Amino acid sequence: MRAAAFDSELAKAGANVSSRWGAARFLARRYPLGAIGGVIMIVFLLTALLAGVVAPYDPLATNSAHSLAAPGTAHWMGADNFGRDVFSRILHGARISLAVGIGSTALGCFFGVILGLFSGYLGGWVDLLVQRLIDILQALPLLVLALVMAAALGPSIQNTIIAIAIPLIPTVARVIRANTLALRELPFIEAARAVGMGDLRIALSHVLPNTLAPLIVLATAQFGSAILTEAALSFLGLGIPEPFPSWGRMLSESAAEYVRTAPWLVIFPGLAISLVVFGTNLLGDAVRDLLDPRQRT
Amino acid sequence: MTAYLVRRFLLMILTLFGISVIIFVLLRIVPGNIVDILADAAGFVNPAEKARIEAELGLDKPIPVQYAKWIGGLTRGDLGFSYVSEKPALDEILPRIPITARLAAAALVFSILFGVPLGVISAVKQNTSLDYGLRVLSLTGLSMPAFWLGLLILMAFVSLTGTLPIYSAAPKSFIDSLIMYSVPAAAVGFRSSALIMRLTRSSMLEVLRQDFIRTARSKGASEKSVNYHHALRNAVLPVITIIGIEAAFLIGGLIVTETVFNIPGVARFLVEAIRWRDYPIVQNLVMFVALIVVVTNFLVDMAYTALDPRIRYSD
Numbered sequence: 001m002r003a004a005a006f007d008s009e010l011a012k013a014g015a016n017v018s019s020r021w022g023a024a025r026f027l028a029r030r031y032p033l034g035a036i037g038g039v040i041m042i043v044f045l046l047t048a049l050l051a052g053v054v055a056p057y058d059p060l061a062t063n064s065a066h067s068l069a070a071p072g073t074a075h076w077m078g079a080d081n082f083g084r085d086v087f088s089r090i091l092h093g094a095r096i097s098l099a100v101g102i103g104s105t106a107l108g109c110f111f112g113v114i115l116g117l118f119s120g121y122l123g124g125w126v127d128l129l130v131q132r133l134i135d136i137l138q139a140l141p142l143l144v145l146a147l148v149m150a151a152a153l154g155p156s157i158q159n160t161i162i163a164i165a166i167p168l169i170p171t172v173a174r175v176i177r178a179n180t181l182a183l184r185e186l187p188f189i190e191a192a193r194a195v196g197m198g199d200l201r202i203a204l205s206h207v208l209p210n211t212l213a214p215l216i217v218l219a220t221a222q223f224g225s226a227i228l229t230e231a232a233l234s235f236l237g238l239g240i241p242e243p244f245p246s247w248g249r250m251l252s253e254s255a256a257e258y259v260r261t262a263p264w265l266v267i268f269p270g271l272a273i274s275l276v277v278f279g280t281n282l283l284g285d286a287v288r289d290l291l292d293p294r295q296r297t
Numbered sequence: 298m299t300a301y302l303v304r305r306f307l308l309m310i311l312t313l314f315g316i317s318v319i320i321f322v323l324l325r326i327v328p329g330n331i332v333d334i335l336a337d338a339a340g341f342v343n344p345a346e347k348a349r350i351e352a353e354l355g356l357d358k359p360i361p362v363q364y365a366k367w368i369g370g371l372t373r374g375d376l377g378f379s380y381v382s383e384k385p386a387l388d389e390i391l392p393r394i395p396i397t398a399r400l401a402a403a404a405l406v407f408s409i410l411f412g413v414p415l416g417v418i419s420a421v422k423q424n425t426s427l428d429y430g431l432r433v434l435s436l437t438g439l440s441m442p443a444f445w446l447g448l449l450i451l452m453a454f455v456s457l458t459g460t461l462p463i464y465s466a467a468p469k470s471f472i473d474s475l476i477m478y479s480v481p482a483a484a485v486g487f488r489s490s491a492l493i494m495r496l497t498r499s500s501m502l503e504v505l506r507q508d509f510i511r512t513a514r515s516k517g518a519s520e521k522s523v524n525y526h527h528a529l530r531n532a533v534l535p536v537i538t539i540i541g542i543e544a545a546f547l548i549g550g551l552i553v554t555e556t557v558f559n560i561p562g563v564a565r566f567l568v569e570a571i572r573w574r575d576y577p578i579v580q581n582l583v584m585f586v587a588l589i590v591v592v593t594n595f596l597v598d599m600a601y602t603a604l605d606p607r608i609r610y611s612d
Contacts, residue, residue, distance in 0.1 A: 033432075033433075132308075132311060132312070132315065133315075135308065135311075135312045135315070136312050136315035136316055136319065138545075139312050139313075139316055139587045139590050139591050140316065140545075140583065140586065140587055140590070141545040141546065141548045141549045141586065141590065142545075142549060143548070143549030143552055143553075144548060144549065144552070144567070144583060144586055147552075147567070147568065147571055148320060148323055148324070148571065148579070148583060149323070151324075151571045151572075151574075152323045152324065152326060224439075224440070228442055231442045231444075231445075232442060232443075232444065232549070232552075232553050235442070235444050235553060235556075236552070236553065236556065236568050237572070238568075238571065238572070248442070251444070251445065251448070259448060259451045259452045259455055259461075260455055260461075263452055266445075266448050266449075266452060267449075267452075270441075270442065270445035270448065270449070273441075273442055273445065274437070274440045274441045274442070274445065275440075277439075277440040277441075278436060278437060278440035280440075281436045281439055281440055282436065285436075
């Protein structure tokens with residue numbers, strides 16, 4: 001949807017689009033849960049950007065005197081067995097979650113869009129080949145494929161991003177393919193072909209922009225599942241390596257042991273993961289309602 | 298219909314073949330095999346000795362030869378030997394399957410038992426505070442990592458009863474074994490029930506908008522009869538599809554939950570085998586998982602045709 005058309009839609013629904021905040025206020029009233037999700041995501045982004053400024057301690061600095069210190073004035077969320085400040089580690093962990101979320105989603109969407117677009121637009125043997133590839137990738141659960149990929153690539157942030165991106169490809173490719181198939185038959189594509197436009201140009205400049213709405217909806221959902229998968233991989237010791245303060249990793253180090261002795265080591269990192277994914281889900285639902293009226297409930 | 302079945306079946310075989318190739322190659326491009334890991338642990342290993350172990354395990358042969366040997370063995374029911382325990386892979390995997398199967402079944406029952414009714418209530422009471430509450434609850438379920446929920450449950454048990462409900466080999470009574478499975482099953486199933494609840498809700502709302510519901514109402518059918526007799530029956534179809542996808546979804550939850558609760562099932566075994574680069578175990582387990590997912594989806598497709606006579610596959 002073009003910006004102007006979007007504004008006029010909002011105006012019809014009663015929003016004051018002349019003021020900069022009018023549209024935002026209107027959307028917030030219409031999608032209160034989505035607005036809460038938006039606020040959570042903004043806080044998450046700011047945390048990731050400002051972690052270095054806000055964090056009271058170096059997230060990697062160990063201090064044996066404070067080993068397993070309970071939450072208090074010195075350490076708001078306590079300290080782990082190496083005496084590292086949990087609050088500072090959570091703030092810095094936001095950067096890792098953000099990097100993995102954005103990195104995996106972007107990578108997965110990029111390849112998914114290419115596969116889906118060409119398989120849907122070109123059809124024939126390309127479509128057949130891509131379809132079989134999608135079948136194969138979809139027959140393995142996200143976590144299982146990511147686990148094997150992560151083990152094959154070795155532990156590092158980049159490899160974790162790749163390991164999570166690959167299982168995301170088939171979902172994107174399927175949705176884009178279905179959209180492309182529907183778009184291909186529409187008169188404006190026929191018109192483009194009639195004036196002698198090449199296939200590649202039609203696919204990129206006419207079909208692709210029209211698949212943007214479902215892509216945005218999908219990407220929001222995948223952002224959350226990328227963060228959850230990173231947490232699970234790191235929890236199992238096959239994701240982000242030490243000493244990076246990944247939220248999943250913080251829960252891994254014999255977390256079940258600390259359930260009895262140091263519950264703050266279990267509660268806070270898990271709360272951080274859940275809150276961010278919760279924010280993504282709230283925002284994602286609102287975005288879906290807004291961009292994809294067919295799925296509106 | 299027969300042609301469709303045959304085509305679906307052949308595609309299933311093709312998919313499984315593709316997975317076997319991908320997994321096999323992926324595992325072998327990894328830098329460092331089991332021999333390297335053992336050598337690291339031992340400190341220094343004589344290169345000749347290392348080469349001897351590699352030859353013994355067949356790791357010195359070209360990848361296509363290794364692959365042919367594996368697939369050849371699979372067709373005869375020979376899955377090779379675990380590198381770590383040196384026992385036949387089949388003997389390592391089989392005894393662990395019932396444990397995971399019980400847990401998965403309990404989780405599935407939990408998720409349907411909570412997911413479907415709560416989804417229906419949420420749809421029937423659309424836009425009330427109850428609906429909002431249930432929607433937030435289901436979103437919470439989708440946002441929490443399954444292993445964290447497991448840890449929270451452990452924490453609650455410790456503070457309430459002072460005991461950890463983790464797996465023990467010999468449950469003393471039926472109640473003990475019920476708790477042993479149902480607590481981790483709830484941790485896995487909560488997320489699935491959230492998904493089922495969301496889908497049931499949107500599917501119910503979709504059906505409630507249709508003409509035959511208005512017809513039923515105008516004929517004087519009671520609200521209860523409309524909701525449960527007319528609407529739910531038609532709304533439940535897409536929910537069955539999601540249960541197929543759920544099979545894949547559930548396995549991810551089982552992997553982390555078995556780790557948290559120390560349950561010696563196949564899901565946790567897969568992670569251990571990946572860590573140890575125990576190829577025979579990993580490749581066979583991944584194939585097993587793929588087989589479950591592919592067969593479940595096939596069965597769901599079939600159930601769909603049986604349940605909705607309007608759907609007939611012509612092709």
